[in-house]
Amino acid sequence: MGSFFAALTTVGVMLFYAVPGFLLVKTKLVGSEGISNFAKLLMYVCSPMLVIYSFININFSWSLVGKMGIAFAVAMAVMLLFVLVFSRIFKNKADAKYRIYTLATVFPNCAFMGVPILQAVLPQYPEALAFSVMFSMALNISAWTVGSFVITGDKRYIRPRKVFINPQIFAMLVAIPLFVFGVKLPTQLDGMVTLLGKMSTPLCMLIMGMRLATTPVKGIFLKPMQYLIIAIKQLALPLLVYLLLLPLPLDYNMKASMYIIFACPVASVILSFAEMLGKGQRDAANMVLLGTSLSALTIPLMCLLI
Numbered sequence: 001m002g003s004f005f006a007a008l009t010t011v012g013v014m015l016f017y018a019v020p021g022f023l024l025v026k027t028k029l030v031g032s033e034g035i036s037n038f039a040k041l042l043m044y045v046c047s048p049m050l051v052i053y054s055f056i057n058i059n060f061s062w063s064l065v066g067k068m069g070i071a072f073a074v075a076m077a078v079m080l081l082f083v084l085v086f087s088r089i090f091k092n093k094a095d096a097k098y099r100i101y102t103l104a105t106v107f108p109n110c111a112f113m114g115v116p117i118l119q120a121v122l123p124q125y126p127e128a129l130a131f132s133v134m135f136s137m138a139l140n141i142s143a144w145t146v147g148s149f150v151i152t153g154d155k156r157y158i159r160p161r162k163v164f165i166n167p168q169i170f171a172m173l174v175a176i177p178l179f180v181f182g183v184k185l186p187t188q189l190d191g192m193v194t195l196l197g198k199m200s201t202p203l204c205m206l207i208m209g210m211r212l213a214t215t216p217v218k219g220i221f222l223k224p225m226q227y228l229i230i231a232i233k234q235l236a237l238p239l240l241v242y243l244l245l246l247p248l249p250l251d252y253n254m255k256a257s258m259y260i261i262f263a264c265p266v267a268s269v270i271l272s273f274a275e276m277l278g279k280g281q282r283d284a285a286n287m288v289l290l291g292t293s294l295s296a297l298t299i300p301l302m303c304l305l306i
Contacts, residue, residue, distance in 0.1 A: 008300040010120040021209025039272040048171030053197030055175035071131040075138035082106035097283035107267035110135040112204040128257040140168035211285040238263040263302040266291035
């Protein structure tokens with residue numbers, strides 16, 4: 001029951017971060033056209049810092065490197081498989097919302113929500129942060145390439161350049177040497193990285209609160225199809241992954257970490273990319289807002305099951 005209440009409290013606090021964003025837009029202190037700028041701040045500044053923060057807070061070992069490779073492979077394989085399957089299911093649907101649904105079935109909010117939830121549920125297992133980074137890396141590579149292609153239908157996004165040239169990869173290039181050689185940053189620099197990295201979750205939720213203020217409530221909560229996608233993403237998918245991992249010779253905490261990450265709600269990066277690419281913003285907002293709202297129930301439940 002401890003993990004249930006830890007997850008419930010953590011998700012509840014994160015949801016509260018959305019309130020100021022909602023009020024800023026409702027009171028017109030921030031215009032709806034400015035939301036995409038907040039999304040860029042999140043993706044180009046805070047998200048990379050979160051990667052570096054996660055790496056400098058774990059101790060290097062070759063066994064951990066091997067586990068990180070497994071986590072990356074699992075994340076990438078599951079994400080690409082689900083995107084392929086649901087792209088085929090929705091292939092005759094021209095509406096942009098079905099492209100968003102395709103990504104929403106599998107892309108987890110593995111960094112902005114995954115890191116604080118893992119720290120709350122598995123406080124004795126700091127290595128879980130490393131797995132979150134691997135999932136985040138897989139998510140960002142998928143989002144900058146396959147995800148952008150699914151949203152826009154533009155094949156120019158499926159290029160090696162998009163895999164290797166994005167903020168997440170640049171952050172990894174900085175973080176990996178620090179991790180391998182055990183380099184400790186100067187106090188002030190470490191504080192800056194930590195502060196900006198930990199801003200990711202509040203900023204992510206602020207953006208969702210802003211988008212909520214511009215979205216009709218019925219569009220979020222009164223569409224049965226959206227609930228089906230959330231059920232697949234936040235209930236069926238993590239259980240399926242855990243069953244697949246069960247026979248593998250991996251320690252329990254590693255399996256639990258990947259299970260919890262997949263149980264995280266629909267990735268806010270879907271909304272960020274929709275904002276930047278100018279397609280499917282409202283549907284992306286609906287899925288992210290609904291998934292995040294329901295995560296107050298689904299994440300504690302999924303933690304209770306293991």
